[in-house]
Amino acid sequence: MTADPSGMARPATLEDVARVAGVSRATVSRVVNGAHTVDPRLRSAVEQAVSQTGYVPNRAARSLVTRRADSVALVVSERERRAVHDPFIGRMFTDPYFGRVVSGLLEVLRPSGVQLMLMLADDAASRDQLVGYLRQGHADGVVLISSHSADPLPEMLTRARLPAVLAARPADPGPPIAHVDIDQHAGAGLAADRLAALGRTRIGTVSGPLDMPAGRDRLEGFRDALAAHGIHEVAAVEGDFTQAGGAAAMRRLLAERPDLDGLFVASDLMALGALPVLYRAGKRLPEDVAVVGFDDSSAALACDPPLTTVRQPVEEMAAEMARLLLRQIGEPGRTVPSVIFRAELVARQSA
Known part of the structure; x- marks a missing residue:
């Protein structure tokens, strides 16, 4: 002063x-x-x-x-409008995935002097409002978490020529939008390899939502890898990537396959819900059932015993999303490559 x-x-x-x-x-x-x-x-x-x-x-x-706002939007796009009290709103702040994405984005954005804002898009009106807001220059670009195949927002952003990076591969066929993902198919294959190496043959899986590319890719990758080991019969029940959904899916899977000795749960958070169901059914881990998760999030360490899982380097992936977006913003019209990370198995006590 x-x-x-x-x-x-x-x-x-x-x-x-x-x-x-x-x-x-x-x-x-x-x-x-x-x-x-x-x-x-x-x-x-x-x-x-x-x-x-x-x-x-x-x-x-x-x-x-x-002519820049020096801010970017982290947009979470859902299938349909949800009430304010809907669990999804709370899940954004309790699911380890969202916190890890924000952490990775800020690692790159903060040193660049770029602010991060959170926006939700859950129906046609909110999507139109979002695109209009961005076209008016209130944010310079978008990191989009869009999980469902029918989501029109990636196409809307591409059509509006707004800088955007998708936090997963788009559905096939999809718009030509830059994205960062892990090799979901190969990652799930690592889980199958682990269970097969342990001699497990009565295998089941709690998959992710099958209207999401990640849910389908993990299920297909797991089944393909098991088939390569000569295991063609896999009991599968669809989950929703939540802890409660993992518990519900595990109950259905045990009803279908009570003698299973190997289990792949397509997210650590679902595994955190599934394991107590196994214990109540009298199953011991890993003696009776070997369990492998996916993500290597904090939920994997909260499991008892700690969960063998497929590591998804979310923070590193989010940092790469931020770098790709800043390159688009800094050089308008530039086409940036999509980036696919390799998965790796983290062995702990559950399998």
């Missing part, structure tokens, strides 16, 4: 910084706006003057120059 002629404190201006630094106002402006062509000695003098005067850049004025 500096003082005006009346002695009252006022916010520091570019002129104040320029006077303290002994440079022109234009040089201060270039430093504040991130220009890379400023002499390092002048940049250092300006940065010291900014610290000394307490100058805070006017983001609104900067946006007029750069």
Whole structure:
């Protein structure tokens, strides 16, 4: 803060910084706006003057120059409108996946001075409102968590030519949108290989939702790998990637296959719900049933015993989403490649 002629404190201006630094106002402006062509000695003098005067850049004025909002939206797209009290709203803050995505995004966005906002899209009206909001320049791009094959939002973002990265591969056929994913098929195959190596033959699985590419890919990858081991009969019950859904699916699976000795649960959170059901049925882990999960989230360590699982490096994947999005924003019209991460098995005590 500096003082005006009346002695009252006022916010520091570019002129104040320029006077303290002994440079022109234009040089201060270039430093504040991130220009890379400023002499390092002048940049250092300006940065010291900014610290000394307490100058805070006017983001609104900067946006007029750069035509950017310096923010991106993390959009969670659901199939249908849900009431405010619907468990999904709470699940966003309790499911380890969402927290890990935010952590990975912020690792890249914070050093770039880009803010992250959370937005929900759960019906046609909210999707139209979202696209309109983005086209008006209130955010520079989108990281989209869209889990269902029929979701029109990826196509809407592509058609509007908005920078966007999808946090999973799009459904087939899908729009030409950049995405970051893990090799879901191969990852589930690692779970099958583990169970087969343990000599388990009466195998079942709690799959993810089959209207999601990840749910289908994990189920197909698991079945394909078991078939390569000569195991063609696999009992499968569809789950919903929640703890309660895992418990419900496990009860149905045990009713269908009470003698199972190997189990793949397509998410750690579902496994956290499934294991107590196995215990109540008198099953011991891993003696009676060997169990493998998927994600390597905090839920895997909350299981008793700790869960053998397929690691999905969510934080690293989210950081890559942020990098791809910033590249699109920085170079409009640029096509950025999609990135597929490799899965790996993390062996613990459940299998």
